Amino acid sequence: MRLFSSRRSPAVVADDGTITGPVQVDPRTKYLTKRLTPGSIAVIDHADLDRVAAEGLVLARPAAVLNAAKSTTGRYPNLGPGILLDAGIPLIDDLGGTVMDLRDGQEVRISGEEVYAGDELVAAGSMLTAAKLAENMQASRAGLSHQLEAFAANTMDYLNRERDLLLDGVGIPDVKTNFEGRHALIVVRGYHYKEDLTMLRSYVREYKPIIIGVDGGADAVFEAGFTPDMIVGDMDSVSDKALQSGAEIVVHAYRDGRAPGKSRVENLGVDHVVFPAAGTSEDIAMLLADERGAELVVAVGTHATLIEFLDKGRAGMSSTFLTRLRVGSKLVDAKGVSRLYRTRISTWQLFLLAFAGIVALLVAIISTTAGQTLLGLSGAWLDDLWNFIRQLFSSS
Numbered sequence: 001m002r003l004f005s006s007r008r009s010p011a012v013v014a015d016d017g018t019i020t021g022p023v024q025v026d027p028r029t030k031y032l033t034k035r036l037t038p039g040s041i042a043v044i045d046h047a048d049l050d051r052v053a054a055e056g057l058v059l060a061r062p063a064a065v066l067n068a069a070k071s072t073t074g075r076y077p078n079l080g081p082g083i084l085l086d087a088g089i090p091l092i093d094d095l096g097g098t099v100m101d102l103r104d105g106q107e108v109r110i111s112g113e114e115v116y117a118g119d120e121l122v123a124a125g126s127m128l129t130a131a132k133l134a135e136n137m138q139a140s141r142a143g144l145s146h147q148l149e150a151f152a153a154n155t156m157d158y159l160n161r162e163r164d165l166l167l168d169g170v171g172i173p174d175v176k177t178n179f180e181g182r183h184a185l186i187v188v189r190g191y192h193y194k195e196d197l198t199m200l201r202s203y204v205r206e207y208k209p210i211i212i213g214v215d216g217g218a219d220a221v222f223e224a225g226f227t228p229d230m231i232v233g234d235m236d237s238v239s240d241k242a243l244q245s246g247a248e249i250v251v252h253a254y255r256d257g258r259a260p261g262k263s264r265v266e267n268l269g270v271d272h273v274v275f276p277a278a279g280t281s282e283d284i285a286m287l288l289a290d291e292r293g294a295e296l297v298v299a300v301g302t303h304a305t306l307i308e309f310l311d312k313g314r315a316g317m318s319s320t321f322l323t324r325l326r327v328g329s330k331l332v333d334a335k336g337v338s339r340l341y342r343t344r345i346s347t348w349q350l351f352l353l354a355f356a357g358i359v360a361l362l363v364a365i366i367s368t369t370a371g372q373t374l375l376g377l378s379g380a381w382l383d384d385l386w387n388f389i390r391q392l393f394s395s396s
Contacts, residue, residue: 011063049080095125183209184289190301235261279319
């Protein structure tokens with residue numbers, strides 16, 4: 001029998017594999033991972049479980065994950081289920097909407113592929129195994145061509161609707177932050193953003209880029225020990241502390257002017273500007289930095305491949321592809337910076353290096369007989385020189 005430590009109560013795994021413990025429920029996985037306690041049973045409703053969500057669940061260390069939806073629908077080969085499987089976290093899939101009726105803290109029993117509350121069967125699903133994962137991935141690859149066609153169609157539709165914004169910067173708001181001639185570092189809570197920020201510490205200290213946190217990316221900036229200059233997004237996953245930090249706030253609005261995050265920043269009494277655009281928040285952050293004169297745009301945790309675009313689960317990711325075409329040669333992925341960038345050697349560092357070399361040379365000389373003799377002669381010569389100077393001044 002194994003116990004999972006939790007601030008609520010420990011989840012118990014019996015010898016026959018039955019898991020008993022408290023559940024924590026939220027249809028939005030990104031919200032659940034913020035409060036999920038180790039050892040609890042996570043209950044989500046997440047079709048095509050993406051990599052970022054799965055990595056967040058793994059960090060929270062649940063005893064098991066119950067998904068009301070299909071973790072892989074076959075649209076594309078999503079990576080989330082495999083991440084949970086590799087971490088040894090049981091995933092029971094396709095349980096249906098009834099599992100979402102469970103209450104936070106309610107104790108359940110997972111027996112095989114069935115979930116019980118007391119003696120009552122709540123739902124039955126499908127336990128993820130290595131064989132099922134391989135089968136799902138094979139089927140998903142077959143559907144990838146259809147997704148590619150849909151992605152291309154969505155891209156052309158976005159280009160037609162946002163032509164003026166992409167080509168001429170029409171609609172980009174005026175901001176107080178001065179980007180002219182400076183680097184911009186855009187941080188999104190995406191793939192390996194923590195590792196990338198760690199690798200960029202020397203770069204940030206030396207170049208002092210304008211740091212833009214995209215929604216929850218602003219909190220990631222604080223966690224890394226930096227301070228954001230600007231926060232861009234619909235404000236659904238950023239903390240009040242970050243919004244009140246003094247960073248300039250750009251609220252992402254829909255094209256029709258609706259801005260769900262606007263009321264939140266107004267209630268906090270924070271100054272802000274509104275940026276209506278059909279793309280994603282990371283896209284408008286890049287467009288803003290580019291249009292306002294940033295010399296280089298460094299991206300942390302953003303999306304760059306087709307699988308990553310599809311992982312977001314929305315057609316709007318086509319805007320990300322076109323935004324990258326617009327920003328062009330200015331855009332550099334953080335991993336590329338960490339590989340190419342080397343800290344410059346400053347003058348004082350060269351001085352210290354030379355000083356250390358002289359000290360090492362003196363120590364080596366002193367350790368020899370000839371060196372000790374030379375040191376004695378040098379001392380006698382300096383003593384004679386000092387006496388000569390004293391006599392010269394005393395006679396005058």
